[in-house]
Amino acid sequence: MKEIIIATKNKGKVNEFKEMLNGSGYQVTSLLDYPDSVDVEESGVTFVENAILKAEAISKHYRKITIADDSGLSIDYLNGAPGVFSARYAGEEKNDAANLSKVLTELKGVPEAKRSARFHCALAIASPEKETFTVEGICEGMITEKMEGENGFGYDPIFKPRGREVTMAQLPKEEKNTISHRADALKKLEKGIAQYF
Numbered sequence: 001m002k003e004i005i006i007a008t009k010n011k012g013k014v015n016e017f018k019e020m021l022n023g024s025g026y027q028v029t030s031l032l033d034y035p036d037s038v039d040v041e042e043s044g045v046t047f048v049e050n051a052i053l054k055a056e057a058i059s060k061h062y063r064k065i066t067i068a069d070d071s072g073l074s075i076d077y078l079n080g081a082p083g084v085f086s087a088r089y090a091g092e093e094k095n096d097a098a099n100l101s102k103v104l105t106e107l108k109g110v111p112e113a114k115r116s117a118r119f120h121c122a123l124a125i126a127s128p129e130k131e132t133f134t135v136e137g138i139c140e141g142m143i144t145e146k147m148e149g150e151n152g153f154g155y156d157p158i159f160k161p162r163g164r165e166v167t168m169a170q171l172p173k174e175e176k177n178t179i180s181h182r183a184d185a186l187k188k189l190e191k192g193i194a195q196y197f
């Protein structure tokens with residue numbers, strides 16, 4: 001089967017890509033299958049730049065077709081923070097629980113009307129032979145006042161997608177994978193993947 005490496009060690013992302021590409025005919029691997037892989041520095045100032053950095057470094061190293069995902073949460077009341085710093089918001093050690101607590105503290109007492117936010121996802125596909133291609137997806141919503149739900153990962157327990165009454169972490173995974181920023185981006189990329197093989 002044709003292999004696509006997802007250039008991430010984030011288990012949450014890996015699971016979602018495997019679910020969403022299930023039945024597509026591609027064998028989906030990730031850096032969890034390549035544990036000796038180098039850590040790529042996310043030095044870009046946009047999600048797209050970081051996705052390109054990760055996809056190109058890994059595709060060059062393994063000489064395989066690679067998709068990288070750079071994503072994060074942008075909160076209007078915080079002028080777009082944590083943005084590209086979402087994973088490292090409460091410190092370099094990338095702690096989801098600490099990141100959520102930091103956001104909830106910063107939004108303490110802020111009324112519902114001012115709690116709007118959106119998830120962003122940039123995907124880059126790279127190959128040793130072809131030019132890199134990128135897409136972006138978003139998911140609109142708002143920040144809740146407390147954490148709820150066990151599904152998903154990252155900021156899901158404090159993010160209520162628009163049109164839903166529960167957090168992303170309370171939705172079944174099939175539903176998250178229909179409405180998420182990652183699903184939105186992947187829909188835009190999917191048809192183009194075949195051209196890389």
Ligand SMILES: O=c1nc[nH]c2c1ncn2[C@H]1C[C@H](O)[C@@H](COP(=O)(O)OP(=O)(O)OP(=O)(O)O)O1
Pocket residue numbers: 007008009010013042069070071072073086087088099119152153154155156180182
């Ligand atoms: O669907 C999501 N649901 C909740 N939170 C999410 C989601 N998607 C991204 N996020 C958050 C997690 C992390 O705080 C940051 C991604 O950071 P980002 O650098 O892209 O990923 P990462 O460092 O965990 O793994 P890697 O760079 O190896 O792909 O945004």
Ligand SMILES: [Mg+2]
Pocket residue numbers: 042087
């Ligand atoms: Mg990262």
